[in-house]
Amino acid sequence: MSDNEAAxxxxxxxxxxxxxxxxAAEYADGAVTYxxxxxxxxxxxxxxxVDLREYEGRVLTWTTSTAxxxxxxxxxxxxxxxxxxxxxxxxxxxxALGQIAEREDGTGETFDVDIGDRVEPVYADELREPGAxxxxxxxxxxxxxRFRPL
Amino acid sequence: MExxxxxxASMTPFGQRDxxxxxxxxxxxxxALDDAGIDGDDxxxxxxxxxxxxxxxxxxxxxxxxxxxxxxxxxxxxxIDQTSSSGGAGVYAAWQSIASGASDLTxxxxxxxMTHRTTSEATDVIASLTHPVEYKQGVTLPSFAGLTARLYxxxxxxxxxxxxxxxxxxxxxxxxxxxxxxxxxxxLDTVLESPIVADPLRLYDFCPITDGSAALVxxxxxxxxxxxxxDEYAVISGIGGATDTHVVHERADPTTMGGVxxxxxxxxxxxGIGPDDVDVAELHDMFTILEFLQSEDLGFFExxxxxxxxxxxxxxxxxxxxxxxxxxxxxxxxxxxxxxxAQVYEIFEQVTGNAGPRQVEADTGLACNxxxxxxxxxxxxxxxxx
Numbered sequence: 001m002s003d004n005e006a007a008x009x010x011x012x013x014x015x016x017x018x019x020x021x022x023x024a025a026e027y028a029d030g031a032v033t034y035x036x037x038x039x040x041x042x043x044x045x046x047x048x049x050v051d052l053r054e055y056e057g058r059v060l061t062w063t064t065s066t067a068x069x070x071x072x073x074x075x076x077x078x079x080x081x082x083x084x085x086x087x088x089x090x091x092x093x094x095x096a097l098g099q100i101a102e103r104e105d106g107t108g109e110t111f112d113v114d115i116g117d118r119v120e121p122v123y124a125d126e127l128r129e130p131g132a133x134x135x136x137x138x139x140x141x142x143x144x145x146r147f148r149p150l
Numbered sequence: 151m152e153x154x155x156x157x158x159a160s161m162t163p164f165g166q167r168d169x170x171x172x173x174x175x176x177x178x179x180x181x182a183l184d185d186a187g188i189d190g191d192d193x194x195x196x197x198x199x200x201x202x203x204x205x206x207x208x209x210x211x212x213x214x215x216x217x218x219x220x221x222x223x224x225x226x227x228x229x230i231d232q233t234s235s236s237g238g239a240g241v242y243a244a245w246q247s248i249a250s251g252a253s254d255l256t257x258x259x260x261x262x263x264m265t266h267r268t269t270s271e272a273t274d275v276i277a278s279l280t281h282p283v284e285y286k287q288g289v290t291l292p293s294f295a296g297l298t299a300r301l302y303x304x305x306x307x308x309x310x311x312x313x314x315x316x317x318x319x320x321x322x323x324x325x326x327x328x329x330x331x332x333x334x335x336x337x338l339d340t341v342l343e344s345p346i347v348a349d350p351l352r353l354y355d356f357c358p359i360t361d362g363s364a365a366l367v368x369x370x371x372x373x374x375x376x377x378x379x380x381d382e383y384a385v386i387s388g389i390g391g392a393t394d395t396h397v398v399h400e401r402a403d404p405t406t407m408g409g410v411x412x413x414x415x416x417x418x419x420x421x422g423i424g425p426d427d428v429d430v431a432e433l434h435d436m437f438t439i440l441e442f443l444q445s446e447d448l449g450f451f452e453x454x455x456x457x458x459x460x461x462x463x464x465x466x467x468x469x470x471x472x473x474x475x476x477x478x479x480x481x482x483x484x485x486x487x488x489x490x491x492a493q494v495y496e497i498f499e500q501v502t503g504n505a506g507p508r509q510v511e512a513d514t515g516l517a518c519n520x521x522x523x524x525x526x527x528x529x530x531x532x533x534x535x536x
Binding site for chain 1: 273301304404
């Protein structure tokens with residue numbers, strides 16, 4: 001875990017790294033959350049960041065959504081992934097919701113996943129089309145991580 | 151603290167309506183005033199439960215519009231937005247207004263106009279309640295339901311068919327509700343063979359997109375009999391509101407709705423009762439899986455056992471604990487801001503003995519209104535005065 005000052009976005013503070021980080025927040029009581037919050041789940045202050053790319057993730061559950069909103073791929077397979085933060089970590093479960101990555105065989109289909117599968121994050125510079133939906137494009141970032149089975 | 155009575159109630163037909171939100175609110179509001187035997191200018195407070203009239207139709211300022219349409223000036227008015235639980239939050243606001251002594255006569259009108267939007271657009275308006283890290287992944291409320299349903303079925307060894315039976319039950323109940331969007335039964339095969347929306351959930355596991363409005367009139371219990379006969383009013387014996395995490399995947403147990411458990415604990419304590427004392431309940435079955443989660447987190451059934459109650463007919467209209475006698479959101483429809491109000495409307499009809507063919511034996515009823523995917527919850531307990 002790094003001692004960097006907390007940052008608000010996955011793509012902030014990228015000066016030392018070409019690859020965007022999968023940034024979670026660490027709090028004074030040792031808890032880690034993704035996404036970062038102003039204070040931790042037990043009220044502790046933010047003290048640093050954690051790059052979730054360094055931790056193994058497993059699929060907690062998944063779904064394939066066929067009725068997707070404007071600007072979202074259809075179908076959209078999503079998973080909740082839980083990260084193994086190590087034996088010494090005793091905070092709340094650290095998880096992320098993310099799209100399942102597309103196969104690299106040109107079919108455009110996403111990988112098959114099931115509960116318990118090991119996955120790794122894969123960076124995507126645009127997860128859905130900014131401005132196609134109701135949310136103001138400038139109000140948030142649109143890049144982030146998908147998951148690919150290991 | 152004043153005990154609060156409900157002395158009038160109404161709801162419009164739910165479904166695809168030509169009327170816009172202002173007209174829907176006025177339709178239900180005028181009918182509830184009529185039911186309570188009062189005029190608009192008798193009201194001290196007027197609340198409007200609505201999630202997104204600005205986003206859906208470009209009409210904001212709906213509480214003032216309604217106040218004018220009902221000639222209720224100089225009534226105090228405010229819009230209550232708590233997404234899908236705006237209705238329950240409105241009941242809470244109306245209850246507070248009377249219990250605190252700030253108002254002697256309050257009306258709550260919940261309403262939403264949605265069907266002029268495509269399913270994709272309406273889904274996006276609703277999904278806009280999510281955190282940016284969820285929204286950018288294209289998550290929708292139905293996909294949260296699919297994610298949770300898969301985990302629930304896996305964790306508790308529940309058969310997929312048990313979810314389908316919630317839809318079958320609630321459609322059957324909706325047949326006898328003249329206000330319901332769908333008044334036709336569906337069989338289990340139809341549910342299980344309908345198109346996939348969010349695997350493992352299919353079309354019939356989801357509530358429809360709906361236009362509609364519902365209204366309730368509140369006063370202190372001490373003066374309720376001045377407005378209506380004693381057996382025609384009900385008392386809010388308990389009410390509680392609570393929140394869970396905004397980011398759904400951060401919950402300790404994603405198959406538990408903490409806001410449901412916390413809000414019902416408050417409501418039970420206020421009412422001095424427990425889950426075993428509830429005779430009839432309206433739960434927020436926006437998705438079939440939510441009926442299982444809520445029936446467990448309200449304490450009706452053990453964790454992981456809610457599906458068995460549906461399989462065994464316990465929650466049927468003639469079962470030990472009828473759930474969603476109105477047809478639920480599933481068949482009645484889900485006009486966001488109206489739903490929590492319409493849930494209390496159904497419980498009011500049940501505990502005052504006015505539910506017609508849907509009537510069950512009920513002195514005490516409970517309504518659980520859920521916003522987001524369990525993000526905000528209001529639980530309301532009504533007692534009849536029969």
